[in-house]
Amino acid sequence: MLPDFNRLKVFYHVYTLNSVVAAANELCLSQPAVSQQLQKLEAELKVPLFTRLHKKLVPTAAGEQLFKLVEPFVDKLQDEISHIRQPQDRPAGLLRIGAPREFGTEYLPRFCHIFRQLYPEVMFRLKFKEAIPLLTMVKEGGLDYALVDVYFKAGELPGFPDIFSIDPVLKEEMILVCSQPYYQQEIAGDHSFKNLLHKEFITDEDDPSILTLWFKHHFRKSPDNLNIVMTLDSHEALISALKLGMGLGVATAHLVWDEIQRGEIVPIATTQPNMVNMISLVQLQDKVPTLTEKTFRNFMTAKMQQTEILKRFQCAEP
Amino acid sequence: MLPDFNRLKVFYHVYTLNSVVAAANELCLSQPAVSQQLQKLEAELKVPLFTRLHKKLVPTAAGEQLFKLVEPFVDKLQDEISHIRQPQDRPAGLLRIGAPREFGTEYLPRFCHIFRQLYPEVMFRLKFKEAIPLLTMVKEGGLDYALVDVYFKAGELPGFPDIFSIDPVLKEEMILVCSQPYYQQEIAGDHSFKNLLHKEFITDEDDPSILTLWFKHHFRKSPDNLNIVMTLDSHEALISALKLGMGLGVATAHLVWDEIQRGEIVPIATTQPNMVNMISLVQLQDKVPTLTEKTFRNFMTAKMQQTEILKRFQCAEP
DNA sequence: AGTATAGGATCATTTAAACTTATGCTTCCA
């Protein structure tokens, strides 16, 4: 059905150079090799592509048509193959990374920007989604790796066979917070189970059980029914609502770092250490990591250990 | 520089089918053959294109990129290769023909239309130009063949080495004509050299010597200086001027056939047979004619011998 | 005219690669 592709390559060079010898030089072949390949292509297509004119080769109608087909491809290939072809000595090429929306918008682009200043040949494609869609994309090859809030160990992910390698990269601290005025009025230093239990609560729709978990973690007791005055499906909106003083809510510590520093938002600590949520790097177990992938992974984890960011992630340590 | 093209073909099939065995079947190869070619491509590009996941192959970023490069080409090739690939049993493909404007506009499209009803796989590209540009295009491969008013024999064309084969296909009769009123007033049956010599003349700018040639042909004498009242560079305009009664002019017989039939235009004959101009089919001597080319050539010459057209070309026979 | 040169075709030979068969490994599924 389809002709031999290498012969198309030979044809392309002969056509552009209008010469068999020149094409042979360009292709690092002998003249007879090119001559024969061309003839075989003509035999395959059952149509002459050139009329042999004593000294020159003159393309026929079929030759002209074929060239118009082949030319854009070869040109494009010549342009873009270097972006795909990987150098072994330095990171290059496309990196496709998934992350939770909050983490992705806040930190990832910064990492990418700095990384690109070191290795300008690296390109990024970031996807921000929930855990399950991200894992699916990794599984199907749409992502090189994903940063996911995972509470599971490798092999325990429901719906996925044991195909992932899961490496924790960062602890997110989940803290109960409220606005400064709300704190003064409603809490005023009393962090007891009894006191907190009957306040107003705001929570994220995606993970409504987080409040229960927080109480369990800090007091080893589950509250019966909390007074949830609002549910939202965006972490930003949740923080806004908390700042307005609508009540108490569990927030990711590093995302309210600034507000806590300014005293706008007050964390409610207990004698227990903070509740933590692991952000893990998930990738296909069998995937041989590219130099680029490895370098960025290391870069990212290094950046995360950096004082400034780490501080934010541990800001609310009692 | 560029990778092995056949491996790209293998890659294309593996990617689309997401399976080495399936690709092997489609390519009529064994499974290890495909497996090896894929590995060699990866080695060439120094980048893994798939992560081998137990049962499945999952494309990497590089694989995805490469596929985006290769896919449109293979798809286009699959679509269009059949238009280039020539069947041996029936005419098909593109035919690029050149002709003089007058002949080309008047007859060629008709021929093409009828021919396409017989062989719908044939496409045409017609070019209407003067003799020299047409010959140049044939020489450089822009045309498969050209119909040209040629006064030369093969090998005698100035500026061209002996690369053409020239076959006369049609005699155009060149006749001296004028409008019916002009004829009655100025000629009135007197077709003698002496009488004609001092009339008004109109001629084509491209070939001003045609009048001299006409006199030479019919009376074996060249006129000294004719009273040329207008020169034009379009045959249509020349005929218009003649019809208006501006004087005498040499026209191509078949192009004024209708006007002569209607008595609008009167041919001026002598005892000599009409002066003829050969329309020849010119092509590269060494070009092996395609089935399509041969078929259309035969078709065209047959059509030209057909009563209706032939009559026009010989309408003014004395 | 005679010779040199350049571009391409052809042929026989060598060489390289692509393909095949056989086999092994691992996962998936009944």
Next chain:
DNA sequence: TGGAAGCATAAGTTTAAATGATCCTATACT
């Protein structure tokens, strides 16, 4: 638990591509 399915690997064979030598023809050179 024992196939079946999917891919990788290894070794051997076959095919086809590349080469070097030679030939052919037209053009350029003198």
